[in-house]
Amino acid sequence: MKPTQFLKIALVCSTMLGGLAPAAFAAEHEIPMIDMGSSLLFGSDTNYVTGGVGEDERSEIEGARANYNVHILHARQDGAFVEDTQTTIRRKNGKEWVEVLSVEAGPLLYIVLPEGSYEVEATRHGVTKKQKMVIGKNTKSRDLSFAWKPLVKAAQ
Numbered sequence: 001m002k003p004t005q006f007l008k009i010a011l012v013c014s015t016m017l018g019g020l021a022p023a024a025f026a027a028e029h030e031i032p033m034i035d036m037g038s039s040l041l042f043g044s045d046t047n048y049v050t051g052g053v054g055e056d057e058r059s060e061i062e063g064a065r066a067n068y069n070v071h072i073l074h075a076r077q078d079g080a081f082v083e084d085t086q087t088t089i090r091r092k093n094g095k096e097w098v099e100v101l102s103v104e105a106g107p108l109l110y111i112v113l114p115e116g117s118y119e120v121e122a123t124r125h126g127v128t129k130k131q132k133m134v135i136g137k138n139t140k141s142r143d144l145s146f147a148w149k150p151l152v153k154a155a156q
Helices: 021-029 055-063
Strands: 010-012 048-051 070-076 085-093 096-105 108-111 116-124 127-135 142-148
Touching (some): 116 142
Antiparallel strands (some): 010 048, 048 108
16 A cells, blocks of 8 residues: 555645635645646536545545545455546536546545536546446435456466
8 A cells, every 4th residue: 555645636626616625625634635637517627536545545535525426436346445547527418428527536536516417437457337327406426336356467
């Protein structure tokens, strides 16, 4: 397991979708912000945070769970958390799918998404999995999980 200071965390703040609450949380709880990015969602930035391999980091991110309405978990089939998963979220816009976010995530990815139909695509070590979800008017939160097979090491 890597030390917390080497784990990737992406935290993007939006004045339209939650203001500086996630940034204030990060500053107050000293979440290491190593990789910051931005995602444009129909004219506004999207709030998201990803990381959580170490216990301290995982605890801090899980403490911010209520600030996000979509919670994605990447883990092996035996339950061990995994990182380095390329995760892409697309929103249905008429007949087209428009990319909302593409980030190397894991094991936790929390994001704020408005109402709509979405496709979540995750790729790890050449294997791609997809799930669809709908965020409706009455949707409080959505939890998705991706279970990955352990990597098999070549015999020597």
